[in-house]
Amino acid sequence: MLERNIKLDGSVILVTGAAGFIGANLSKRLLNDFPDCKVIGIDSITDYYDISLKHERLNELKGYGERFTFIHDTIADRETVTHIFDEYKPAVVVNLAAQAGVRYSITNPDAYIESNIIGFYNILEACRHSYDNGQKGVGHLVYASSSSVYGSNKKMPYSTDDRVDNPISLYAATKKSNELLAHAYSKLYNIPSTGLRFFTVYGPCGRPDMAYFGFTDKLVKGEKIRIFNYGNCKRDFTYIDDIVEGVVRVMQHAPERRNGEDGLPLPPYKVYNIGNSSPENLLDFVTILQEELVRAGVLPEDYDFESHKELVPMQPGDVPITYADTTPLEQDFGFKPSTPLRTGLRNFAEWYSEHNNK
Numbered sequence: 001m002l003e004r005n006i007k008l009d010g011s012v013i014l015v016t017g018a019a020g021f022i023g024a025n026l027s028k029r030l031l032n033d034f035p036d037c038k039v040i041g042i043d044s045i046t047d048y049y050d051i052s053l054k055h056e057r058l059n060e061l062k063g064y065g066e067r068f069t070f071i072h073d074t075i076a077d078r079e080t081v082t083h084i085f086d087e088y089k090p091a092v093v094v095n096l097a098a099q100a101g102v103r104y105s106i107t108n109p110d111a112y113i114e115s116n117i118i119g120f121y122n123i124l125e126a127c128r129h130s131y132d133n134g135q136k137g138v139g140h141l142v143y144a145s146s147s148s149v150y151g152s153n154k155k156m157p158y159s160t161d162d163r164v165d166n167p168i169s170l171y172a173a174t175k176k177s178n179e180l181l182a183h184a185y186s187k188l189y190n191i192p193s194t195g196l197r198f199f200t201v202y203g204p205c206g207r208p209d210m211a212y213f214g215f216t217d218k219l220v221k222g223e224k225i226r227i228f229n230y231g232n233c234k235r236d237f238t239y240i241d242d243i244v245e246g247v248v249r250v251m252q253h254a255p256e257r258r259n260g261e262d263g264l265p266l267p268p269y270k271v272y273n274i275g276n277s278s279p280e281n282l283l284d285f286v287t288i289l290q291e292e293l294v295r296a297g298v299l300p301e302d303y304d305f306e307s308h309k310e311l312v313p314m315q316p317g318d319v320p321i322t323y324a325d326t327t328p329l330e331q332d333f334g335f336k337p338s339t340p341l342r343t344g345l346r347n348f349a350e351w352y353s354e355h356n357n358k
């Protein structure tokens with residue numbers, strides 16, 4: 001296990017994408033667990049999905065008073081980012097702001113270049129200049145990458161040792177670029193950075209563009225859901241609390257600054273997978289989701305699921321099984337996501353029921 005070398009209590013932490021699913025849950029957890037920390041959240045509240053969910057998450061964070069500062073702006077604006085770093089001097093930065101989603105990148109490529117490339121570059125530049133004039137600066141930059149960097153990698157489980165040079169979507173290409181940019185900046189400016197490849201994150205107040213949420217919306221409206229490869233797909237579904245636990249642990253250990261044999265700094269750079277590492281069959285996933293939706297009263301007991309399910313062949317480019325090798329995360333941080341699918345989907349179904357009754 002790695003020793004902690006970053007103190008979160010008493011620190012200023014910048015979370016980008018703070019109104020997003022993972023960002024809001026992370027901010028809440030930091031504010032709860034580290035009573036003397038301050039969280040600065042920035043989010044441009046994009047309308048990629050229903051913004052009322054982002055406001056719902058932010059409303060909860062407002063309850064922390066002055067310990068949570070929210071800035072409604074974009075990381076794609078260099079001046080804004082520079083100003084935030086100058087004013088708040090964050091000790092730790094967690095970059096979660098991004099245009100997410102694979103399919104949307106076909107019709108809206110600009111959003112990916114703006115947020116994921118220019119936005120991330122602005123964050124890196126601000127980290128670099130945080131050390132100007134002998135200032136302590138950013139002690140650790142943690143940023144979201146994605147399992148999509150594995151593209152159509154055939155080897156299972158996906159390991160951070162695998163070559164990932166063949167992205168099959170613009171989204172994946174931007175996430176892989178983030179890892180490359182971070183590596184160069186870590187090497188050139190000695191910025192300790194850790195990239196996290198998240199595997200399908202789900203949970204209450206999650207993202208409506210993701211399958212479990214979309215399936216629920218469709219079933220509620222009486223529409224049919226389409227299950228690819230006749231349900232014979234296996235995926236790693238990772239519960240939000242497990243992701244947040246992983247991020248909080250990772251935040252507290254920055255890769256060490258060391259010099260190589262040539263006397264020059266080695267890049268203080270790491271990348272980890274965070275996933276469940278126990279893939280679930282899509283059909284089992286849907287069955288548990290249905291049961292939990294009935295249990296939470298979202299759907300009636302006598303709902304006719306069979307007539308709302310369409311089993312269809314595989315989509316081109318889809319892979320039948322994807323899951324993460326999380327051995328390095330376990331070895332370095334003594335942690336492995338463990339929330340059972342039923343528990344996670346139960347929490348989602350209960351939240352969905354409450355949310356829709358509001």
Ligand SMILES: NC(=O)c1ccc[n+]([C@@H]2O[C@H](COP(=O)([O-])OP(=O)(O)OC[C@H]3O[C@@H](n4cnc5c(N)ncnc54)[C@H](O)[C@@H]3O)[C@@H](O)[C@H]2O)c1
Nearest residue numbers: 017020021022043044045046074075097098115144200201
């Ligand atoms: N949820 C998952 O399953 C998953 C899987 C792999 C990777 N990721 C990555 O994790 C991160 C968080 O994902 P999420 O699920 O919380 O998504 P999300 O869409 O809920 O959150 C991202 C937030 O970033 C904001 N944002 C977008 N562009 C911005 C900009 N230029 N400036 C400021 N804010 C901006 C959005 O408004 C949104 O609130 C993203 O980088 C995403 O690519 C998520």
